[in-house]
Amino acid sequence: MTSLPEDPFALISEDDRDAAVNRLQEAYAQGDISHQEMDERLHRVLTLTTQGDLVSAMASLPVEKPPTTSTIATAGGWIRRRGAWRVPRILKVESAYGKVNLDLSRAVIEHPVVDIELQLPYGRARITVPRDAIVDIEDLHSGWKDPRYKPRRRSRSGGPRIRISGAMGYGRLRIRHAWR
Structure with a gap:
């Protein structure tokens, strides 16, 4: 009330x-x-x-x-999430020197919008999104290389909106849609 x-x-x-x-x-x-x-x-x-x-x-x-928020952090090494894992509403990923691999293709996504905040000064990241996802990378700042993302030509409506923000220093972000 x-x-x-x-x-x-x-x-x-x-x-x-x-x-x-x-x-x-x-x-x-x-x-x-x-x-x-x-x-x-x-x-x-x-x-x-x-x-x-x-x-x-x-x-x-x-x-x-309140929105659910989770943070995954490491100084170096790999951060991997794949298979059937539950994606929080807000996911913060922090790694000083490591590599990040997030596979959302078979993940449980309960929210219409998922915010992924990357803080990777020297690391690189690869994110696989569901086939019908809409990806927004406007708030992502990259210092060295631009993110690699090719939007799908024909996207079915009803998929989650994945908003990726944060800062990438000397690494590169690669985003791709799952095949199925």
């Missing part, structure tokens, strides 16, 4: 409004509210002006679950 604001007549900020819109979209994506209910609440959130109105518009939404 949402707590009452200190001053229900205070005006809401654009950040408050954006957070409410994001929360409604997440509730819809998780199946907590219908499309029609999301549209109605979005219209209400976009037109209201006070904190009290915002709290009442967001009431009755289920409690927001």
